[in-house]
Amino acid sequence: MKNTKIRAVRITPIAFRDGPLLNASGIHEPWALRSIVEVETSDGRTGISETYGDEPMVKVLQQAASLLEGLSPFELNVMEARVRATIRPGKAGDGSVQFELAPGSHTAKNADKVISAMEVAMLDLQGQMLGLPICDLLGGAVRSEVPYSAYLFYKYAEHADKPYPPDAWGEAVTPAQVVQQARTMVEQYGFRSIKLKGGVFPPEQEIAAMKALRAAFPDLPLRLDPNANWSLATSIAAAKELDDLLEYYEDPTPGQDGMAELAKHCRMPLATNMVVTTMEEFRRNASTHAVKILLSDHHYWGGLRATAALARMCSVFDMGMSMHSNSHLGISLMAMTHAAAAIPNLTYACDTHYPWQEEEVIRGGRIQFHGGSVKVPGEPGLGVQIDPVQLARLHQQYLDCGVRNRNDLAQMRKYDPGFAGVSPRY
């Protein structure tokens, strides 16, 4: 074991089908991008991870690949130091699209994002070498299954470009359609809490949807995420109607200052994956304590160990913890599940886009949910392996699809050429 060294790191960008899901910035493109990381050792093992696939990210991952060569899979701290010393934030004009609502697109987070991708693959190797699931390398599971929430989206029935047949979900614009989407998702996955991605339609329409969800699911916790697309005044006005409806109020309005002011006007706790996405922002929020629930995401917080440390910080600063997601496949879902299993104070059901994906890159196809939860795997490492045929196919889709950076705004203008994309819109 002492002599096992990393001999190569392979980065493979992939693209998979993604539905016409609406959000504050616009609409999802037909293809979502991810990178698949494979870390190979001298004794023939391969550790894997999944992360962002936009072009600037692929570039820094490739730049970091050689930094791991010769390291033991146990040298996580050395890997982290090397990446921090080498991988720099992106620069203006480097082609990156810095997405306000998707912190994973921020190139200022390049080092943390790369560290996370490499760490997960190295932990997968450790687990394989030791015969232990990753959660055992994080202090052991405190729960045998990890609950996820039903992540509802406003959506159109079909992509403007019609690159492939429409999905089975259909249109969801009205409150009744949102409730129908929730019913389908809860039936298929067993979810026990519900989140709606808002910031799309006028607040009255979204509040009506939340009320319809409450009527249809009287016992399930509800969350609404307008993605900072509501002004402070709108957010305060809406709070009066949402205070008794929501488990938490996620990023209705932009900025820590706005959230801090809003906090004075509502009883429900505020949650975020937009105004606390770095340690500096954590530090600032610690002094105002405006946001009470942090949506963690190991992909940009520096990995699974850093997320566990972040959880301890949340505990110190009296913050609750939930988990954020972007469009992802099963490798990320497994990493999220191991992290959540080993974090005692991650007590809210985690977000996941997983039901919106139909394709998979792992062997054995899509991961099963039971009662809204994913069972914590007991197999060594992550507990999932790459299906090389699917990886090749999804990489070919990447090569063919032409998308290189997520751009929900440009995509939205295909439906509505006058779409301004100014935020906050309401």
Added chain:
Amino acid sequence: MKNTKIRAVRITPIAFRDGPLLNASGIHEPWALRSIVEVETSDGRTGISETYGDEPMVKVLQQAASLLEGLSPFELNVMEARVRATIRPGKAGDGSVQFELAPGSHTAKNADKVISAMEVAMLDLQGQMLGLPICDLLGGAVRSEVPYSAYLFYKYAEHADKPYPPDAWGEAVTPAQVVQQARTMVEQYGFRSIKLKGGVFPPEQEIAAMKALRAAFPDLPLRLDPNANWSLATSIAAAKELDDLLEYYEDPTPGQDGMAELAKHCRMPLATNMVVTTMEEFRRNASTHAVKILLSDHHYWGGLRATAALARMCSVFDMGMSMHSNSHLGISLMAMTHAAAAIPNLTYACDTHYPWQEEEVIRGGRIQFHGGSVKVPGEPGLGVQIDPVQLARLHQQYLDCGVRNRNDLAQMRKYDPGFAGVSPRY
């Protein structure tokens, strides 16, 4: 490996010889107390750790012992939850001596202290089972050896009670004697930085000692720790003379407020193991940022993983990190060494009382220093084992010595019946 369970936890209090070392509270008694923890598994392994040995601590350790039975050594998070749910802070009148200058004596920290003791023994088991040194379970070593500092004490030549022949160090009261002690220690251990435990004699005398040390060791970083025995005014006045002498100024004056005011009057950074000893105090200091260097101590901060998380917090809040010690033997020294090896931002040489001890509980006798550093062990687990003959002997010493709670104040009154022990004294 999956079937390996903890079947028993054994707590053995021990006493070992300790010199007549002076500090702000009084003077060390002839016997220092520790507890040795042995965690046995169903497959016949024993994981070990070392922690405080005062009576209230022995009691909570024994209370916690059964909480581990049936757990896998990998279930650190479950162990932590069980201990937190069961082990309570001490109560007034429970016989505990709450030592201002020794945070490890605070019974409010009972749960964190017990978690640490159990975690280290469980990590030792993990390492043994996996064939990996503990530092590899903490992300891997970022340094191959851990530097410690020469920890100088004012001392008398002999204990008042004369329970055994005097040590070889002799008296250290004058600046010249302090320099001689430093010379001996640097020669024997190779230390490359020097700390003086102050707060004993009038500040002029201690400042004179620091100046004498500077003259004798022009290249070595110096530290002075008056253990909050100086008033704010005295600390400010002394800062003028110490600003160009010290690497850091450790706890000259009591309380976060005092330290915050002092910080405005000195250029050298303030360090502490007295005003930031809990997460609540960390949080408060984060808002004032008065103390710039935290002296960590896994024994009361909740273990090695919690110390690594604390290090990440120090990084977020722009604090440096050093390491605190109490009188200890080689098991603690090894745990400290693994932790320090795996914490990138633990960049100051660590404190250790180790040169002041002559006895040992581990096989093979006392741990060697080279160039002031301890080599990070590559053997599985902690890398040290208990010598059962020595453990029995030191336990017998515990039974015979009669000391059950450290009480430097009562001991000092044997030399000086009028010793008030009021702090700050100067």
